[in-house]
Amino acid sequence: MNKKFIAGALALTMVFGSAVSPIQPFKDSAVITASAADNKISGNFYYQVVHGGKSIQITGLHSKNVSEVVIPEKIEGLPVTEIGNNAFKDNKEIKKVILPEGITSIFCGAFAFCSNLTTINLPNSLKEIGGGNYLYLGAFYGTNISEIDFPSTLESIGGFAFCDCNNLTTVYIPEDTVVGSHAFLRTGDGNFFIYCYEASSAETYAINNNIEYESKPATLKLGDANYDRKVDVTDIAVIAAHIQGIQAIRGDGYKLADVNKDKKLTVTDIAMIASHIKGIKALK
DSSP states (O other): OHHHHHHHHHHHHHHHSSOOOOOOOOOOOOOOOOOGGGOEEETTEEEEEETTTTEEEEEEESSOOOSEEEOOSEETTEEEEEEOTTTTTTOSSOOEEEOOTTOOEEOTTTTTTOTTOOEEOOOTTOOEEOOOOSSSOOTTTTOOOOOOOOOTTOOEEOTTTTTTOTTOOEEEOOTTOEEOTTTTTTGGGGOOEEEEETTSHHHHHHHHTTOEEEEEOOOOOTTOTTOSSSOSHHHHHHHHHHHHTSSOOOTHHHHHHOTTOSSSOOHHHHHHHHHHHHTSSOOO
């Protein structure tokens, strides 16, 4: 059995090239700051070139007297990917925002206290809605949004992101979206409901905060040997423990761990999962 375990470890090392780093816990959005001197103007938008000249971050409006804001898809031929910290904060004129595909991040305070903002679309490219803390505001803190459609690509909703959104009474949160602390604090003015998935971050948030919710059955993922809704090095450790005879995997867990579908768990399954995590070859 020791030989099997060593072989499993070697298979993992061959794929990753070194010891696997521990997975970092989710944290509310970091506060991204940049010098105002870096701002440029295009049309009615202040912006900055970010990520080494590869993309654009919108940092504000030149003229704030507009009710509908349409974010451009490109500026200077570069994709617009971010809405910066406090970009539209405190703008009482904005009622509607249209975001293009390509936006990946809406940072903290971006639309905070836009008290007349009722409508915004979230593109399928969106990964992060910025959170806040006791010094910084969440992305949509205190807006008048009554409905919002979270894309399945959304990875995180930061803390306080929708705090004090009194007209937002119902949300549908994707299965793999991580919900930060106080993300929906005082949302819905006491009348708030979450639709989510079993064992998801959203369900945990609803339970911990005494929010009414309804959950769908979780989607089983190939390679997810420990049923935690993601495929990572923990699943490799679980399979290695099974191979070594320390703790057996049974039932659906065994089927999910048997990624090459040969009806047995071996170092080949470990290598395939490691390759998936590394981004070399996705599991199918």
